[in-house]
Amino acid sequence: MSNLSVRDLYKTIARTKTHLVQSKEIATTCVCPYLFKMAYPFGVVGGERDYLVANTVHDIISLASPTTILDNWLQGKTETDYEQIAKAIDKDSEGIVERAIANAKEKARTDGKSAVLETFDYEVQDRFHGLLIGLSKRVMKKYEQPKRAVTEITITNVKQCQEGRIDAIFEFSDGRYALVDWKTNDINKSSGSGIDRWQLVANFLLANYRYTGDENNWSKCLFGSVVYYEGAYLPRFPLNDEWISKVKNDRKFAYEILCGGRPHAQKPPFCPVCDRDGESSSDCRFYREDSRQALQGNLPVDYANIRKLLLKRRYLVLDERAETHKHKFVISATIDNLGEIHGLQELEKTGVIYSGYWVDSTNANSITLVKKYVNDAKIILLEPRKVVRIIGKENEGIPLLACINEKGFVKEIDETKLVIDLDGNTIAERAKTQLSGFPIIIIPDEINLTRRVLEPMSKFHRLAAEIMLPSCSYPGNQSE
């Protein structure tokens, strides 16, 4: 493959096929395929919830996992032991917690999106402590101290059209790994039967790919768990084959929907979301009936035309979403064709990726990468505001798009230095902790705004139905 080939790859990769289904979306589809369809293509967005406490705890535990949690990992036996282990980690993490709380308050103040509760500090510390109790009581008790932890890692398996962000992976001295998903957004028990379990199974497939190159190779997988306040859910191993097939089938369903297909959707016998009159049920009832009436040709012409136009626009928006992943498909195909070393050289020559950087320093929310040598032949297409993925090129045969990484915006670039803005000071601190010491490769990335673009279309669709269709023509048509 020559230079031209990389460019040709961009042309040939069918525009609408470069979709990646996120693990969370697969989990939603596993709960109910209509729940996924509510989001894509219809654009129904669940009510806004304030995640400031949850996100802050997430940031804290992503910094504590590779440091204070590993350092204090002990196999307790009694409630007192678990409490003492959690307290020891709390103590050693005081600096991390203080900085994360200060950063979160500063961010809430500047973006003005979230109100900071008076009890914010207490809520964050209490939820962090609750997760540590859950971890020591259910995980540390059973498993020896891991040798390393990587956190908030996005893994992309292009061949399976799947991507997901994993909260934490613990690596053990025998080469095996364990997944941990932290439930920071509420203190209730995780639902072993619902979305948490399916997301965990979907993420196992990505982690298998990271450690073996094959999502079906479970030889490196030790366990996985959803850790919540003072408890944890650990599915029994070996995992139930039906669960794995369901995740793969529903991944295929979601992928086909994103590509504009109309795969058959089966309503589940019971849904933990809607049969408790959850949010999306009225929207779901509306869109299901709307599609049925359209299929039967029962809709008034003017409304039917608006509906058709909206659907067409929605699928164009989904095509744009596919564009956001196009680079990863080209990178993956080039490496598959040429092998990693030669593939990366070809991609660098064409200005698709940039290598030779190392972590130098951080300053507030930005990280500075420096080059040890300047490659004259190189094309530089990087410019300020470009979205990039910063990849720490790990060894042991870990695929490039499964290596540790962070996402950010280019701030400054010159021959020997690249400064990238990250989504907060705590993220910059984590990037420095996790990426330092690894050769850095920069690849283009994009922000996925699809849901934000689809949401007004759903609102307009419902409004059109309310105005143009006779009242109570079908369920959910009356805006509740």
Ligand code: SF4
């Ligand atoms: S209302 Fe029923 S079909 Fe619709 S999303 Fe909920 S469970 Fe699924």
